Amino acid sequence: MKSKKRRQWPLLVGACVLAACVVIVIGKSPFGPVSSWKAAGKDAPAAATPVPTPPPRVALEFRMVDLDHGWVKYADGIAATEDGGGMWQPAAGEVAAAETAVDGNLAELLSLEAGGGSTPAPSTATLDGAALPVKQTQFLTPRIGWALPASSKDAKNPLLITVDGGQSWVDGMTGDVKEAILKEKSHLDQLAKERDLYATKEAAKGIMSAKWKLMPESAAPGDAVLVRHDEPGTITWLNKTYTLQPYGAGYFTYLPISMSAKPGKYPIGDQTLTIVTKKFETQYLKVTSEMESMKQDTARINADQKKIDLARSKSEPEFLFSGPFVKPIEGILTTPYGYTRYVNGKYDSAHMAVDLAAKEGTPIQATNDGIVALAESLYLTGNSIYLDHGMGLFSQYAHLSELRVKTGDHVKQGDIIGLVGTTGFSTGPHLHFTFWAHNVQVNPDLFWNTTPFRWVQPAQATKQKG
Template identity: 55%
Template sequence: MHPRNKSKARGAMAPRPRKRGLWIALSVSLAACLAVLVYEQRPAQAPSTDTVIESLPVKKPAPEAVEFRMTDFEHGWLRYSDGATKVTNDGGAIWQDSSTEPAVQALSGSGAGGEPADRGEWSLAPAEQPNPATVVYETKPYSVKQSQFLTDRFGWALLGSGSGLPIPLLVTTDGGETWRADVTADVREAVQTEKRREEQAVREAALYETPEQAKLAMRSAWALLPDQASVGDAVLVRHNKPGDVAWQGKTYKLQPFGSGYYTYIPIPMQAKPGEYPIGDVVLTVKEKKFQTQYLQVSQQMESMRQDTDRIQADQKKIDAARSKSEPEFLYTSAFIQPIQGILTTPYGYTRYVNGKLDSSHTAIDLAAKEGTPIKATNDGIVALADSLYLTGNAIYLDHGMGLFSQYAHLSELRVKTGDRVKKGDIIGLVGTTGFSTGPHLHFTFWMHNVPTNPNLFFDTVPFRWNAAKK
């Protein structure tokens, strides 16, 4: 090419400076992007501590059980600090929210407004509610917020905070000796036992003269009915626990009846007047004078008393019959006099036969026409009905708890051994069999094989004995 033309060709390439400007713009843009990228990769500034605390969710403390009440053995409620209420209708085996239908029925089905239902005047609730500060469950002590005992044996305790139990209620069936968290089968059985005890308490209380006397005796550790008596009399003892009573060299077992434990103690004619402790109470034995009676009998009758072999053989029968007594009170109402005869020999007379000291007459003799019907003094079981040597045709009725009534010299027996009789049933006829001077009924009571004044029983029951009637 010609040099001039070559120069023109170079002149045609003059726009190159514009291309360099584009590169500069691109470089600036790239730098800006890198600056943005670098900024976005810088660590974010940490929020303040206050900002973090405010943003965390607040965990509220679990509601705490604050109060409970069992309205009866089956129904109860448990209230929480947030106002929620759980209820039970199966004695605490299951607790349900009070919004459920069974729970609503449980809450309103006993006491009004969830208060204790009226379980009757003779509920076994203790006169003063125990208030334990702590209880032991599985060897660990727990503080007690509230407790409630429906009987002297059966109760609940609401534990203080921090027990860790789903339902912080413990139950006892032995008066607080042991506690458990679950209502097991044996707890349910204990409930049934307590219900039966309350039913029996109603029967027990009915035998007392007044509700006030029943409450006084049934809510005491020991009770004596009466606490004053004379020689030849007897006392009914009640204790709130099983055990024995030691008296005059003998031991008498306390038998369960109603809500307590009972036994009779006879006061023999030879007992010395004075004061005797029985449990935590005192029995006062008073002196009593008896009159004297003189009898004249034929030599033939006198000789009857010398046949000791026959007398001892009969005594073995009698002792065997009186050695077994029903362990309960068989009567439910007052005793009656078997016949309305003429009293010829009162109880306790010192008797002389043909001028010789014989013994104390520990019965009453009621003279009546031969063949007069004889009534059972009260409900009982015929322990013995037999013809005996000295007492002739004789009957012993068991009235339970070691108490027997005796009917002697009958002309005819109308019952046999083992029969059950009701008060007023005709059991025999007046006669003069055995060692007898004429038609009459020889009648008395035997208490643990000790003869006892029958006048104590007529028109009453031992539960109503008191010093004013002596």
């Protein structure tokens, strides 16, 4: 055994020498790096030359064409954004250069409201409390704007953004900026939604830019007035309080002019509502004693009235109609709105509706879009329907021979909702039709072929006699 170990020893020594040579060749040693002695030798490489930092890319000008799209021009090219300045990508110069005009629809919408003009361009932008000089600023709305810093070293992003009219600025897109831009887009949508309800763009601008607007400014007993204000609030009218509801870019309510309203001038906000006199004719009816006795059953009448009052107590908080109102049927007008009615020689009431005679079974169409608030057989008015058109406005259809809708149904203008009949307190086939504004009956003649948003002419409210 001893002689065998001696023979292996020279082999181990040779292996160690060989390993040391391999380590030296590859530049490492079991005891540490060998670079120190190599650096001092003739074969040591020269030190690496540092790469110079390129100068910041200098932006020359920019343009935002809407709340999403815009471009920044550099000496060596153009970058474009599609998300309001969150991301920038290289763009073809000829394409971006052609996009120099602000979206015309955006500018037109902003011109509709008060304070929608141009915002002064500041020479500095406050970023994190420091006022930075800027080359160029642009506001697309009174609240949303962009600024190009005078020095590219002042910001990490090409443009600064403000969402508070320039009081403060942020460096590029943030969550709060995104939320503010989305809110501004929603506001623009509301402007467009309201604008489209007026007869012309000029009419829309005149109304939407005013603090208060009465549509119309002159009315008679039995009429209604649509009021617009530029902020929420309430109106007290004839000892009742009406809440202005938001719609589009304004706040609205109907003011019903009851038959007891006295002629004169009434202040509404900073406007004046003129109530003029109106004379109504008298009508005399003869009915059977059996029919006359129907009005003596006060228990059934009061029970029905509770159902009606409940149905009309809830109205959608927006305008549901899609366009001008149409007549439910083309019948013969037998009793106009507002007639003083005598039954069998005795005073009965003022007829606060129109009666349109037609053949029994004649289809009745919805005067406009709405929701069926009540569709039921009632004691005096027979088969009856009340449609909610939103904002406290309802249309009523009475004495039908057949109901074609049920409570809760959504209907469109022109949908057949029932058939002409003579149910309830009725002397013959006809449609008893009227409108209710905040539970006050108002003249249907105001609505035919128009909408409350087009009651702009002062004389329109008294043009037609009821």
